[in-house]
Structures are given as C-alpha cells and as structure tokens.
Amino acid sequence: MTPAVLADLVRSTASAVLTERGLDTAVLPERVTVERPRHPEHGDYATNLALQIGKRVGMAPRDLAKAIADRLAEADGVASAEVAGPGFLNVRLAAAAQGELVRRVLTAGERYGHGDAFAGVSINLEFVSANPTGPLHLGGTRWAAVGDVLGRVLAAQGAKVTREYYFNDAGAQIDRFVASLVAAAKGEPTPEDGYAGAYIAELAAEVLRQEPDVLSLPDEQRDETFRRLGVQLMFDEIKRSLHEFGTDFDVFFHEDSLHRSGAVAAVVDRLKSSNLLYHADGAWWIRSSEFGDDKDRVVIKSDGAPAYIAADIAYLENKLSRGFDLCIYMLGADHHGYVGRLKAAASALGSDPDVVEVMIGQMVNLVSGGQPVRMSKRAGTVVTMDDLVGAVGVDAARYELTRYSVDSPIDIDLDLLRKHSNENPVYYVQYAHARLASLLRNAAELGIELAEHAEGVDLGLLDHPREGDLIRTIGEFPTVVRRAAELREPHRIARYLEELASAYHKFYDACRVLPQGDEPATPLTAARLALCAAARQVLANGLGLLGVSAPERM
RNA sequence: GCCCUUGUAGCUCAGUGGAUAGAGCACUGCCCUCCGGAGGCAGGUGUCGCAGGUUCGAAUCCUGCCAAGGGCGCCA
Numbered sequence: 023m024t025p026a027v028l029a030d031l032v033r034s035t036a037s038a039v040l041t042e043r044g045l046d047t048a049v050l051p052e053r054v055t056v057e058r059p060r061h062p063e064h065g066d067y068a069t070n071l072a073l074q075i076g077k078r079v080g081m082a083p084r085d086l087a088k089a090i091a092d093r094l095a096e097a098d099g100v101a102s103a104e105v106a107g108p109g110f111l112n113v114r115l116a117a118a119a120q121g122e123l124v125r126r127v128l129t130a131g132e133r134y135g136h137g138d139a140f141a142g143v144s145i146n147l148e149f150v151s152a153n154p155t156g157p158l159h160l161g162g163t164r165w166a167a168v169g170d171v172l173g174r175v176l177a178a179q180g181a182k183v184t185r186e187y188y189f190n191d192a193g194a195q196i197d198r199f200v201a202s203l204v205a206a207a208k209g210e211p212t213p214e215d216g217y218a219g220a221y222i223a224e225l226a227a228e229v230l231r232q233e234p235d236v237l238s239l240p241d242e243q244r245d246e247t248f249r250r251l252g253v254q255l256m257f258d259e260i261k262r263s264l265h266e267f268g269t270d271f272d273v274f275f276h277e278d279s280l281h282r283s284g285a286v287a288a289v290v291d292r293l294k295s296s297n298l299l300y301h302a303d304g305a306w307w308i309r310s311s312e313f314g315d316d317k318d319r320v321v322i323k324s325d326g327a328p329a330y331i332a333a334d335i336a337y338l339e340n341k342l343s344r345g346f347d348l349c350i351y352m353l354g355a356d357h358h359g360y361v362g363r364l365k366a367a368a369s370a371l372g373s374d375p376d377v378v379e380v381m382i383g384q385m386v387n388l389v390s391g392g393q394p395v396r397m398s399k400r401a402g403t404v405v406t407m408d409d410l411v412g413a414v415g416v417d418a419a420r421y422e423l424t425r426y427s428v429d430s431p432i433d434i435d436l437d438l439l440r441k442h443s444n445e446n447p448v449y450y451v452q453y454a455h456a457r458l459a460s461l462l463r464n465a466a467e468l469g470i471e472l473a474e475h476a477e478g479v480d481l482g483l484l485d486h487p488r489e490g491d492l493i494r495t496i497g498e499f500p501t502v503v504r505r506a507a508e509l510r511e512p513h514r515i516a517r518y519l520e521e522l523a524s525a526y527h528k529f530y531d532a533c534r535v536l537p538q539g540d541e542p543a544t545p546l547t548a549a550r551l552a553l554c555a556a557a558r559q560v561l562a563n564g565l566g567l568l569g570v571s572a573p574e575r576m
Numbered sequence: 577g578c579c580c581u582u583g584u585a586g587c588u589c590a591g592u593g594g595a596u597a598g599a600g601c602a603c604u605g606c607c608c609u610c611c612g613g614a615g616g617c618a619g620g621u622g623u624c625g626c627a628g629g630u631u632c633g634a635a636u637c638c639u640g641c642c643a644a645g646g647g648c649g650c651c652a
Contacts, residue, residue, distance in 0.1 A: 068594090316579065316648050461611055468611095514590095536611045537611090
C-alpha cells in the first residue's frame with residue numbers, strides 16, 4: 023500500500039464516519055495528509071485529520087479519531103489504527119500490504135517517481151543566461167545545476183519543458199568585450215572597463231588565426247569581425263562547458279535577433295498606446311512600480327535607443343507567442359529587482375502577470391581559508407565552471423550545488439573541496455547504489471534470479487523494522503518529486519536520496535540478504551532481493567533527476 | 577531610507593501548523609574468518625536571532641526590533 027492509497031483510505035473512512043452521524047463531509051480536505059511519524063511508537067503512518075476537522079464538525083478530536091480508527095482497523099492491509107495524544111491517528115500496515123510497494127516500484131521501473139502534477143503544462147524554463155563576455159563562473163554554474171534539475175523534475179511530473187538560455191549579445195558589454203579583443207590582438211593593454219582574463223588573449227589569437235588580415239581592415243569592419251567571431255567562439259565555449267556539465271538547452275536565444283528583426287521596436291510601438299507605458303522627460307517609461315518595482319523604468323531612452331528592458335519585453339512577447347503556460351526565470355539575488363519589471367511586462371502584453379515566475383537564488387561565494395575572496399576578472403580570481411568540474415568532477419559539483427535551498431548562499435572553498443572531496447554526500451548516495459549493484463551481481467552469480475516484477479515473491483516476509491523503514495522511505499519518493507516540482511525546490515531530491523541511502527545502509531547492516539556458505543536461498547532471500555532491486559531503482563531514478571551518475575562500481 | 581533573502585547543534589545545512597526539533601562534518605568508544613567498512617551502532621551539544629500576537633498546538637503564520645548578504649541607473 024502506498025501512502026497515497028492510505029491517504030485515500032483514511033479519507034473515505036472518515037467520510038463514512040461523518041455520514042453515519044449526519045455530519046457534513048465537506049470539511050474533509052481534498053488530500054488528506056499522511057506522514058511518517060518521527061517515533062516508531064507512533065506507527066508506520068500518522069494523520070492529524072481528526073485534529074483538523076474535529077472542531078468544525080462539533081466533535082472532540084479524540085472521539086472523532088477513535089471512530090475513524092475503529093473502522094480503519096478493519097480495512098484490508100491495515101494491521102492496527104489507534105488514537106494518540108490530542109487526536110492523532112496512528113496506523114500500522116500489514117507487512118504484506120506494505121510489501122506490495124516493492125512490486126509496484128519494480129513494475130514501474132524508471133518511471134517510478136513520475137507523476138502527472140504538471141501534465142499538459144507547457145513551461146519555459148530560462149536559466150543561466152550569462153553574458154557571453156567570458157566563461158561561466160561559479161554563480162552561473164549553480165543555476166546550470168539547479169535549473170537543469172528543476173527541468174528534469176518538472177518533466178517527470180508531466181510538464182513539457184523548454185530549457186532556454188538567453189544570450190545578451192547586444193549592448194554595451196559586448197562593445198567592451200570587442201574592444202578588449204581588439205586591444206589584445208594589437209598587443210595593447212586592456213581598455214578601461216574591459217575584460218582582462220587570459221581567455222581574452224586566447225580568443226583574440228584564435229580570431230587572428232582565422233582572419234589573419236583582420237587588423238588591417240577599416241575599424242568598423244575590424245570590430246565587426248571581432249564581434250562576430252569572438253562572440254561565436256565564446257558561445258561555443260560556454261555551450262561546451264554546459265554540455266560537459268550535463269546541462270543541455272533546447273533553445274539558445276539571441277538578444278541580438280530581437281533587435282535585428284525589429285521585434286523590439288514593434289512591441290514598444292504597440293505598447294505606447296497602452297496605459298502601462300507613458301512618455302515623460304523625453305523618454306518612454308513602463309509602470310513597473312505597480313508590480314512591486316521600486317520605481318518606473320525607462321523603456322525607450324530620450325535619445326531614442328531602447329533600454330535593456332525593451333528587449334526583455336520583446337523577448338517575453340516572443341515566449342508568450344510560443345504558447346507557454348508558464349515562464350520561469352531563474353535569477354541571482356543581484357537581479358531580484360527584475361521581478362516587478364517582468365511582471366509589468368507580462369501585464370503590458372495583456373497576460374496574467376502570474377505566467378511570469380521569477381526564482382531568485384542566493385549567490386555563490388568563493389572563500390579561501392575561511393576568508394571571502396572577491397572574484398575579479400581583472401585580478402584573475404574568477405573560478406569557472408571548468409575549474410570546479412576539474413577539481414571535483416561533474417557528479418560532485420552538481421550534487422554540491424543542488425543539495426541546498428536556492429535561498430541559501432553557498433560558500434565554495436576550492437582547496438577544501440579538492441582535499442575533502444570524499445566528504446561530499448554524493449558519495450554516500452552513490453556508494454549505496456554501487457553496493458546494491460554489487461549485491462545484485464552476486465545474487466546472479468549464485469544463480470538466484472529475481473522474477474520479473476517479483477512475481478510469486480512473498481513480500482509479506484519483509485517484517486523486520488529496518489525493512490519496513492526502507493519500504494516506507496521508498497514509498498515517499500513520488501511525493502518528494504511532486505513537492506520538488508510544485509515548490510520549485512530541487513534540493514529536496516538530494517536530501518531525500520541521503521535519507522534513502524541511510525535507510526538502505528541500516529537495512530543492509532541488520533538484514534542478511536544472500537545465503538551464506540551452502541545455505542539454500544529461501545523465500546526471504548527472494549523478498550529481500552526484490553527489496554534491494556527496488557531500492558536500487560529508486561536511487562538510480564533520483565540520481566537521474568539530479569543528472570548525477572548511478573555507478574555500478576566505485 | 578525603501579525592497580528581497582537569510583538567522584536552527586562547535587561548523588555546513590534540512591525541516592513552509594503537529595507528538596521528545598534532525599542529518600552530515602568534527603570528537604569519543606564499539607561492530608565484519610562470509611553479501612562492498614566510502615557502511616552501521618552508541619555517546620551530547622540547542623534561549624530554533626529577540627519580543628509580542630494568532631490557536632488545541634508555532635522553528636514554521638502575522639507585527640515590531642536586531643544582525644548578515646543582495647538590490648534600489650535614460651548600465652546591461
């Protein structure tokens with residue numbers, strides 16, 4: 023029996039009790055919450071339903087709980103149901119009913135944990151979107167990991183997810199990038215406000231290699247060549263890093279294309295007649311202050327040039343025209359001021375501001391010896407995605423960056439990570455998987471075959487407390503995935519996997535699976551082997567959602 | 577000044593109305609002649625930043641205060 027099935031059973035039982043007494047069943051929540059109590063004495067599962075609705079139907083919570091418990095205890099698969107404390111209802115499942123979950127996992131396979139909470143919902147998920155003026159640094163790396171996992175989680179819940187990266191390849195920062203390349207190619211010092219990393223010199227050299235005569239071109243053509251090739255090379259570099267990091271996008275959208283196509287000018291012209299844009303001081307403003315922004319923002323500057331936000335509006339219009347139900351933006355905390363602007367843009371475009379959802383994540387800081395180190399391109403203290411991956415590998419990097427809430431700032435000490443990379447909890451989880459894989463290999467060598475979907479296996483034999491804990495932990499996975507999607511909190515996956523790995527290690531320590539010496543395989547062997555196969559499947563599914571490998575050996 | 581986020585064990589962090597607040601790291605001591613010891617067991621650490629409020633019940637919700645980080649450009 024799954025927690026969801028039990029929840030439905032509790033609900034229908036409560037409904038029958040209320041009806042019997044002529045009480046209103048409308049007070050029942052749509053989804054009854056059934057949770058795993060902290061203490062084993064409180065049963066396998068507990069619900070506070072009677073506490074929630076007792077007063078509203080005029081019954082003492084304990085009396086109501088008692089009435090539900092008495093009836094629930096008679097139900098198939100329920101071993102006992104009792105009232106505790108102020109009105110909690112503690113339930114124990116029959117081992118056979120609980121063990122069925124193992125079969126369910128084995129039958130569902132890779133799809134165990136998938137759900138339909140977002141079935142039919144089309145979501146645009148924009149993340150990273152770092153300027154193409156340099157390699158991805160640690161901040162962008164965090165969003166690459168978190169965004170990718172969120173995308174996988176939403177997709178697992180049935181959403182149609184389009185992962186998108188917005189290249190800001192227009193505007194002043196690109197001009198500075200180009201000027202920096204030109205200076206480097208000419209062997210001149212980096213201009214004021216330019217970019218100074220070693221990668222600039224390398225890019226400049228590559229441009230010179232491809233276009234040896236570029237420096238003798240007229241300035242405008244020369245700059246255009248550096249712009250075209252330099253930006254392209256940087257794009258390729260960023261895409262390569264992301265791909266090696268296990269993060270791929272469906273769409274790389276170029277800001278430049280919005281200007282070239284006239285989309286920016288067109289949408290601004292159209293909006294000038296709406297009441298969300300107004301003319302003042304020679305410029306056009308958007309009333310973003312009505313959507314939580316500090317003040318209104320300039321869309322068209324008094325010199326007639328579009329401000330940055332103008333392209334944002336055109337970009338959102340483009341997204342909306344592609345029919346997304348929801349547009350999620352993942353931004354760093356230093357961009358939280360965007361929230362109001364983007365919502366204002368959605369409203370100006372005639373959409374519900376709620377189609378725009380902005381996730382704000384805290385920063386990634388570099389520390390060394392406990393002291394914060396400011397990343398500076400000029401000082402050469404920028405740590406890139408490639409640096410991090412080079413130090414600890416993709417699995418550890420992704421895991422480290424996704425096991426924390428995005429609301430929590432992350433401090434990264436590269437030296438410490440290198441030195442203590444084995445302390446990363448990812449190894450704890452991966453080890454559990456490798457250990458299971460090894461066990462299943464050993465079983466096969468002993469000639470013990472697990473029947474497909476554990477057919478004919480008596481799963482009711484799994485009545486050891488550690489077995490029960492492991493089964494119930496496995497049973498939580500679908501809820502965890504759903505919650506991670508609904509709350510946009512991918513870190514729940516990693517935290518859950520640590521719990522699952524722990525439950526497995528504890529089970530392994532207490533319960534011998536394979537026969538020893540010349541002992542024959544027993545029905546219990548088969549049942550435990552099935553449980554192991556299910557645990558391995560869930561670990562693999564969870565690691566898959568994180569984009570982290572599930573090793574057979576390590 | 578205004579806005580956003582955060583404040584939980586020595587450290588890093590989980591825990592968005594439930595029962596005695598958890599995990600990893602760090603410290604101490606145990607546990608395999610046989611399934612992977614990258615594991616398990618045991619030991620103790622808390623004014624959940626502070627003060628009020630809401631209710632059967634608050635780390636969780638509301639208000640105020642304190643502290644930290646970030647943001648408040650006709651830059652992008």
